[in-house]
Amino acid sequence: MRMATPAPIRWDRQIQRRLAGGEESALGELYDQFAPLVHGLANRVLGDPRAAEQITREVFTHVWEHPEEFDPAQGSMRSWIGTLTHRRAVDRLRREQGPEGGGPDRGESPAEPSSVEEQALAEATAARVRHVVTSLPRALRETLVLTYFGGRTYQQAARELGISPDTAKHRMRLGLQLLATALATEAAP
């Protein structure tokens, strides 16, 4: 009764093919797998569950109408959908706040990957990432978190943190590099 658990990358390609073929069931599976991520991330950036639902509708509509835009060579389906979500949430936040707006209220609803196929890997990765994020030097961590969940530009983040824009950019790149390295280590057999 051992389940053949497809590797995420294979699942990514399969679901893309099924979406392209117009299979409603593929859209449903995609929703079940990524809705917590999409809704949770949008809600954390926007601090507004209604707005997060709106973003969720937009993101899944986009994926359904343009499955061909997903390029497995550029990253995972999860990563693509996370990017679509974050970009929309941040755009909306910046529209609402104007260029010099302050920080949003932080929602308390975060996100989690939820698939069967990806689950074990995702959970292990998530646990690992949490560990890596919490053990990042404080300066890097607060820059990443403020920027990603607060929807700041690097200039805004620099002002709020009292650092130069160059330092902010440097911290963002270094923090993500450390994270990426830890993830690559985790994924290695």
Next chain:
Amino acid sequence: MTALPLDHESLRGLLGAWALDACPPGEAAQLQRHLAGCRSCADEAARLRDAAGWLSTDEPLDPEPALRNQVISRALAGRAPRVPVPDYAAPYVAESARLDALLRDLGELDWLEEAELPWYGGAEHWRPAEVLCHLAAVDGLLAAALGLPDALATLPGPAGPGGIDLMERTRRLIDASRNRSPDAVRAFWRQQSRALVRTASLAQAAADDGAAGGAGRAGEVLVDYGGFRIPVRDAFVDRAFECWIHAEDIAEAVGYPYGPPRGAHLRQLLDLASRMLPTAMAGLRAAGLAALTSWQDESYRYGDPRGPRVIKLIIEGRGESEWLIPLTAGETPLPPDTEPVATVAVDGVEFCFLCAAHRDPDRLPCGITGDRAAAHDLLHAARLLSRP
């Protein structure tokens, strides 16, 4: 924001900010153009973008279940599906997704709790993973009818046509899964439930595309439950019903809140129940448990010139609807103006729980007019629709 042309090193320094969507538009556009021609920057960009995506990995909090339907309807309105999920599978899709979301939230100790699964003949006591084995064991019959492999075929024990026994299948799967982690059992159940929906959708689409007369046939293939056979379209509704009820049983055991299905789906469950009730009432009479003394009047037969005798079931609240239930099996279709011998008005969710033997028919709040004995029989027969 002026966007002066930036050199390679400056653009490279922007990659972290870009991966966090933290560049002003002018710089983001420049970087985007640069990425198209610079392999090393593009590689790093993809790496950092992926890393940024993992920043949101806190505890899960599921969106409202109602959002699923809104999101999917909205998407399908923009691009019609070439392979839609058949209407008869829609409740199963929704209920298996809701159960899966509940399971996702179960902690290690929750998986050790024992759920009580009442049916009219008693009650089973199973841990959540064992409940999933039960659901999967019966789902497997639908899988077989759809041409998918029956997962139980490779397990030791009696198998084969003529010998289908739902409890035997359940026990066999529970035994085989004893050393599996709850996550593995959940994955097994979920994988099969998804395969059912996908296969049925493809079969229906192929039938609809096919030659005249093919349409609709995919849902009519018979599913062999051992004691009875029902078409695929009804089996999906039956599986949705059981998935919901046992999800309630698990939720109850672990103390989590759990809501009923959508109204439209509840109506599909009620439709199936209403068509099975005449047979259940015959069973009630055969067991000598019927109250309706006129049933001792052997003169009423199927097709009686005095017309069919029916009970009107009025469903209130969620799933609001009305059903005419013939007292004799085989009377359908009935003219909608058939005068009922009794009417029973009851809450839709409560009536479904009654059909699952999760309620006492003598204590179910309901409004009865007309022949009380007929109403009694309807309510008591409803319990007989339950199975372990």
